Amino acid sequence: MIGKMKAAQISKAAGDWEVVERDVPEPGPAHVRVKVEACGICHSDVLVKEGLWPGLQYPRVPGHEVAGRIDKIGAGVATWSEGQRVGVGWHGGHCFSCTPCRRGDFAMCVNRKVTGVDFDGGYAEYLIAPSAALAVIPEELPAEEAGPFMCAGVTVYNALRHSGARAGDVVAVHGIGGLGHLGVQYARCMGFKTIAIGRGRDREPLATKLGAHHYIDSATSDAGAELQRLGGADVILATAPNAEAISALVPGLSVDGRLLVPAAPAEPLSVNVMPLIMGRRSLAGWYSGTARDSQDTLEFSVLSGVHPMIEKLPLDRVSEAYERMHSGKARFRVVLTMGM
Ligand SMILES: [Zn+2]
């Protein structure tokens, strides 16, 4: 007797949301079944909705900010147990045998899978996940807060902790949105002199509340010059995917400063290279992290009191929830809940 579950799927590129009934799937070897409690809506879900990911197969259930409980264990899974609270994020598993994997760099696996893109994700009551993609959720953390940490959270937390910045260094977070509102909190909790950069003054009170020591309005001032006035940024984390605005930040870097870009703008960056050369400055991308990085993010968030700002909507209202994210109206993460 196979049970049924509700899932929200996209069945063709640029198709509409369909809430459908499916058979509850069975976990194969090295996989587990997760009973989903909450799933955040990430801007990258646009890749599935609009068919922008190469080789994407439909129908597809998106969702890579999953929080729930292990409900069934597949063959050969020895270190996880039924009932355990787990998260599943962007990193949907790796092959263990390619060159980066053999070097232990699982995030760079050439055969890596993305949850909700290469296999069905968390916009559903159940999903099947590789055991290598699981993070333990600390008891203190509610599911609707754990979800957004599995992509937005780990991306900025992992970027900052690998940025080379040390306590007291100047770290600027550009953009106060889904990623940036977490980036400001992490930067403050990691002991950096934290500067938030936004367009206009309306995000300033919030940025201050989240822990920013300074706020720069990029609409009315030259953000690069303002950063130099504050000592020059050792690290700038550019979370607002706006090519022109990101390019304009380069002159704000200190000597050896790094501009990290974890979210892709649609347009190419246009950067004057002289400031890079003269100050040994660099510009780099940042790629999310593994399941263990996500677990570190969850644990650090509990330890230091970092919280995502969320709006909850039930799975049935997926169209409305997605639209709130896509239009930029959400403050700041919309989380689908599965009615428990
Ligand atoms: Zn994401």
Ligand SMILES: [Zn+2]
């Ligand atoms: Zn690999």
